Amino acid sequence: MEVLQNLWYCAALSTELTSKPIARVICGVPLVLFRTESGRTAVLEDRCSHRQAPLSMGVVVGEEIQCVYHGFVFDTAGTCTHIPHQDAVPTRACITAYPTAERWGYVWIWWGDAARADPARIPDPPWTVEDTRRSVYIYFYVKANFQLMADNLLDVSHTDFLHRQSIGSQTGKKGQANPPRMTIETRTEADRVHSLRRVYDTRLGAVAAAWAGTDADEPVDRISTQMWEPPNTTHIRLQFKRGDRMRTINMEHIMTPETERTTHYFMNWTRDFGVHGGYPTDDDVYREQTGIIGGEDIPIVEAQQRIIDQYGGTLKDVPAKQDRLVNDVHRLLKKLYAEARIAGPAEIERLAAE
């Protein structure tokens, strides 16, 4: 599949990579990911040049990987360094290797011209890993187009409905008397889109109230600051403010296409509370996030995809006033895909009109 080139795509959580190789399809290409004995990350085509057996079924030997079927050996540059029972190894036995980098708890691969791979262009989380913060990392597998999943994060308003009982604000209901005031601002700068959404004096769902450190009855200000950057990383800073008390959560949500209809979804959830004990523990965070994202967001996005496909791609969306961030990102993506002279996902054609 065609995707935006010359960008770092997230391939794995750092914790996923060990000396046991894993198979992962990225942007339609079957890859093998592994960590060598010395700890380096490596990503190669997931095939032995001999007979196309997947290297992910093989074994890491020192700094190399050996095919389990007939014993061919490859180094992390993709060069074949051994064919059993023969001295010469033909150069055409080499396979493609991908530039990799490990940063912020993720393993990234460069998609495009290897000569242009620049670690400085890895998305940079707007938070500092230090003693005052604590992160939990999670990987999700999604049976929907990556942009449809990404749009879920670009649209913070769904929280008040899809997650009303857990992390939503009590706002936006039909016929609600004196609903909490809501404002939303967006701006695009170069290849990044920023937004700021505030809900004032709102009551929260039970889990969000626990994060805020309030009772569910106590109104707080809820401030969501977001930044999106290509290929599809959304940074979210979520703040709960009550008087002069403030609690802050930072998240990255990173979408990497597996195929046109499946997505690797990587995320972290970083808080400045419960860092040295108390609520939430890492287990609390893991349980909450898998419940909310795995049990609510992903099922609805997969269901959207099924409906869209059942209609054969003929549907057009009817955007709401709140969809400014989604629409701004789609507008930018249309420009980026047009410049790259490739067709973008159908998602950005369905929503851009406002």
Place this chain on the structure above:
Amino acid sequence: MEVLQNLWYCAALSTELTSKPIARVICGVPLVLFRTESGRTAVLEDRCSHRQAPLSMGVVVGEEIQCVYHGFVFDTAGTCTHIPHQDAVPTRACITAYPTAERWGYVWIWWGDAARADPARIPDPPWTVEDTRRSVYIYFYVKANFQLMADNLLDVSHTDFLHRQSIGSQTGKKGQANPPRMTIETRTEADRVHSLRRVYDTRLGAVAAAWAGTDADEPVDRISTQMWEPPNTTHIRLQFKRGDRMRTINMEHIMTPETERTTHYFMNWTRDFGVHGGYPTDDDVYREQTGIIGGEDIPIVEAQQRIIDQYGGTLKDVPAKQDRLVNDVHRLLKKLYAEARIAGPAEIERLAAE
């Protein structure tokens, strides 16, 4: 998919519809079915106009349904009546609603020109729901074309082989000495096809003998009176006569296409015995019918479909003399599809020649 238009299609058993919405694809279109707080039935496209999330994952609020994803609200006419955080709702936010009617224990939807929807045209069971009758309703899901499943009911002769041990008559065996006499008559009147099949002095399988209230050794007359009407409802009156004793069972078998290869199968089984106690209880009926239809009819029909598809649709049937009702219905269907200028299912092309 193209189907015969301006007809009522059965969408659900009445008992299936509650305030918890259900998703059901009818004739290829994803629909949401629900019952409002006041008890009315409603059928809408199963998609929110905003972002195509299925409304069947939403909730019924009073007389309306709310999308769980971003909170859009729709009434039973498909009109969008609320978008969170905005005053105006554009008219293009409405979705398609389908005329519905509830009768005879089924929920029907009108397929075609809504202005022509006429409840008088709902198929009319030739039995009266009264104290002297008692019905059991069942829904089956079939992985085969609806016409192939419908043909199973139009062909009562299969009972003597597929269901020989349970409800068959002991007739038609190769080399059988003095087989029970069998007669079959059919006639077509307007859009309905009638048939009358009699087997005289036949022994019955164990379950049919229990219905007839005889021992399996006692010969009885077995009289099947059937009427078929579009789109694909077969009414069956099955009578067992022994001397001046008669027992009567009425059934409707109603086929509604889900897709070209899957079918919603609705039925009732109504008897004039065991109504106020004794055999059969409703549980007996449910167990017998799911065993016979779910365990014998549907597996063979799904297997037929697999064979037909494995041959790529090239097979032609070799009808038997007994297949008069099937053939008459197929002949009528060819006329109806031709008048509608749409291609009918492959079934009616394979069998019509006799």
Place this chain on the structure above:
Amino acid sequence: MEVLQNLWYCAALSTELTSKPIARVICGVPLVLFRTESGRTAVLEDRCSHRQAPLSMGVVVGEEIQCVYHGFVFDTAGTCTHIPHQDAVPTRACITAYPTAERWGYVWIWWGDAARADPARIPDPPWTVEDTRRSVYIYFYVKANFQLMADNLLDVSHTDFLHRQSIGSQTGKKGQANPPRMTIETRTEADRVHSLRRVYDTRLGAVAAAWAGTDADEPVDRISTQMWEPPNTTHIRLQFKRGDRMRTINMEHIMTPETERTTHYFMNWTRDFGVHGGYPTDDDVYREQTGIIGGEDIPIVEAQQRIIDQYGGTLKDVPAKQDRLVNDVHRLLKKLYAEARIAGPAEIERLAAE
């Protein structure tokens, strides 16, 4: 699917055929296989001519099979001999029967011109079933093209890597000091390809050592003599020689296409030791072979197929020096398919260049 014609294809193990019919697709055609009351094997199209219900759901009655749906009866020549409630049976009600033969513990069917079916052309195992040998027969189902699975057997070198711990020789490792010497010779004679591979003074994996009757530390000579013949039978004689002691294992590995991407894999494993007690019992053999073939060979071949398909058939193999037998067979197959004027499987196009 198009396959080489006028050859015997293995359809089943002899032990699989009883009076309970089985459904099996061979070369894309749905067939029913059964044994009549008198013990004869029969293979017919798996469909009743009436309405295409599979005969494999029917019952064997004497020397005939009866469709379970409406009671049509067919003899082993495919002639319809009974239609319930009618005297005349039209000749077009007959279905296709396939010539069958039972030999060497397998049931074979002739694919091609029935008039040319000649039992003398059934593949002839180069071993004699007698008191001094004992065989175990196994059937495997493989989700890969039959040629890809066949290539696994034509390539004995994989044993040293894929099965290193169990039945491999300790040879071919990168950087191995003084590796055991290996020689390989091949020759093509008419439609057969022969090979002889020797590994001298090699240590063995634990299971092969048990077969050889040695300790894993004791070096032995390992001699593999193979013969391939169409459509895709590989005969293997595996010998372990230590001084003047010799143990011999004979195998047939027979591949029959189910579809382009699925294969019926029949095999026997015949030894001249453990025949009258001691290791291995038949259970030992069954457990070892299902572990090695079912747990190691088939998973890697199915994985190869997935990779090949993910690349859309664009990959070319890079053969090793050891691949002489595979390449010779592919070369012969290209000739046979060209003579038959049909396209062979993609496998023989990917590997033939050396």
